Amino acid sequence: MKDIKKNFYSPDQVGSGAAEREVGPACDIHLKEPLVRITKREGSTLAYKALVIAVCLILALLTGALLFLAIGKSPLLAYKTILTGAFGTATTFKQTIVIWIPLLVTGLAVGLAFRMKFWNIGGEGQILMGGIAATSMVIYTGLSGTPLLILMAVAAIAGGGIFAAIPGFFKAKWGTNETLFTLMLNYIAINFLTFLQHQKAWKPQGSNFPIVKDISDRAALPSVFGIHIGWVFALLLAVLVYLYMHKTKQGYEISVVGDSINTARYAGMNTAKIQVRTIALSGALCGFVGYMQVAGADGTLTQSTSGGVGFTAITVAWLAKLNPFAMIIVAMFIAVLQRGSLAIQSTMRIPASAADLLTGLILFFMLATDFFIEYKLVFRGHSKTEEEA
């Protein structure tokens, strides 16, 4: 609807597709100019952007400091403990990397979908489905070693991909709300896992507890520099997703559909196919995360195999502006917060949920500062000089 309007009001833009519409001069119907008006900022420099982002980070950390003060803890000590908790020793650093891997890959996955304006918040469920599919290969086949690891990866990719393609299909066909659809699938996946935990074949031998047995004796990813090989996969995937998004026809199609689905249709693209394909890919990456968690990080399958990663990855993707390389750094930053928050929990008795709180705060401030990157405020009487400049 909006796209039609856009083209209607600015004929010169018809068919220009992904182009952002320029904001015209403020309406002249006001007899008196308003005190403040908002205009689009043209080409803000890199230095300006860096400054705004720095200010945003500082404000977020200051607000976080208030939350530490609110429960009577020293913010300085807390931030210091977060850093030492994440980097202090070789062991903690390795643990930070293990947290970083799923965050990055899931960020890449949801980023793909977000680029198309498909709100995949079903990362949790897709990770679990990937984990379930991978683990079922251990339970129901007699294989072990490399053949099993490869089979598990294929199963996980298929499991996550199909689980995401279902809402993708309904979205493409009837425009079914994908946000709620993918979210409901999270709960279904987690309940399905609970069901499996009660099955005899999945439980450890002779155990009465509803848990899935340890699979690390038959299926464990090899280590590289003391961390499971997932980190190599993660870095490779970041490069691949970047190339896919920017150097392939399919990647181009995703951005056209994301910017204006009507333009995509007008250009003769098969939008339904593009949508389902992209969502399946997004889910497949999530499924792969489930595989890495099961075969690499945890050695078994539990509810915390996904452990909120599906949600946190949304902030990773968004803070990185959907740029895969930026996601490497942002995911690292959040992994540091999460590993560090375990340290402040054990040494300072600050609840570990501080990590979620800080992540939320940073994204809030980032959303706010985007405004100052995109727009500028023009005060009454200054507009002439601004336009001349």
Place this chain on the structure above:
Amino acid sequence: MTTLINLLNAAVRSGTPLLLATSGEILTQKSGNLNLGVEGIMYMGAIGGLGAAWYFEQAFGGGALAAIACFVIAFIMGLLGSLIYSILTITLRANQNVTGLTLTIFGTGFAKYFGEHMGNQAGGYVAVSKQTTGIFTYTPFAKLTEIPVIGPLLFSYNWMVYLAVVFALILGWFLNRTRKGLMLRSVGEDPATADTAGINVTRYRYGATLIGGGLGGLAGMYMAMVGQNGIWATDCVSGYGWLAIALVIFATWSPLRAIYCAIIFGGLDVMYMYYPIKGLPTQIYISLPYFVTILVLIFTSMRQSKEHNIPAGTGLNYYREDR
């Protein structure tokens, strides 16, 4: 028969927080804001209300005043949550989906953070006294429950249940029968036209979103104080915020229809306890509300009725300069 009455009673009880949150979200969406942060807002209301009651009891003892503090603070916490959302989306033009999702992450983290801290202070777990929680479970029409069938069906609930229904009725009346309600709906349908007609889009959006958030806060408080009997549980909201957003679609943006939709969903949520199905494992059965939600989403999207649809402007920020 008794099982059926018990199920319906339980359905109404577990449907009440859904109704409060759904009413709030309907009001929000009618103004053009799609707030996906309901889950986070409910968590903030839950910890705000429970925390207020608990700290008040520490200082002055439990009772009606602690309950009032709980009620007011829960509303204010919901309001604050949606204030963050409003400032970001209405004034600073941030993407509504991302802002809502962030609010959910933030609100959940906020509740867990302070909940655990209070647990540390209490040296174990946080529990509000029966004196205070009793205020919320007070049943005003207890005497009428003697009437067979109708009595237990209509009069056996605590006052919050009736309050939630009254809120929904008032909201329905406001949206359909008042001038302000009409203006609010026009803001949600077509903000540019509403703006041209001299309606202050910003003010209406802020007002509706804030009050909607307050109702979400109350819904969270109900889950903590009544659902969990005033004992803090880190997963006390557990997806009800998301169900509430789905219910808005199910109720096709009408607070009146939301009343029975909330009861139906409340019933679906507890049905496995009353009508176990042979051969269907409980762990699958408890997914019932989520399966039904998905089916409802699919069917409503296939039907595509013009009249019962999301307000046209919902989900999009309004830029006057873009008009």
